Amino acid sequence: QAEEELRAAWSQQAQQLREMERRERLLRSDVQRAGEQLESFKTRVMQVCSPSAAGSTGKPVTEQQVIEKVRQISSENQQSHESEKTLQKELSSRLAKEREVSANIKVFKNSLQKLQ
Numbered sequence: 460q461a462e463e464e465l466r467a468a469w470s471q472q473a474q475q476l477r478e479m480e481r482r483e484r485l486l487r488s489d490v491q492r493a494g495e496q497l498e499s500f501k502t503r504v505m506q507v508c509s510p511s512a513a514g515s516t517g518k519p520v521t522e523q524q525v526i527e528k529v530r531q532i533s534s535e536n537q538q539s540h541e542s543e544k545t546l547q548k549e550l551s552s553r554l555a556k557e558r559e560v561s562a563n564i565k566v567f568k569n570s571l572q573k574l575q
Contacts, residue, residue: 501524501525504528505524505525
């Protein structure tokens, strides 16, 4: 009976070991697939950010390159936004001056007509 119990325990442990091995294979496969997806994503980001830089060297794109490129684009976007604000202020100022000049011209024309 003890031998039978040992065989049953051995069989159960062997089955558990096979299940753990199966799970490990699945996890390794998932990790590999995730790594491939990450590389594909990094390459696509670089292609969008800088088409000439991506893939031109034949070397895989590093995470640092992607981060730097995203930072660069973000900085350029911020500068563009600041420039847009400045231009908007200038435009508003010029429009206000133009309205003032236009109003002054109108007053001047009315004055001229009254003098004639």
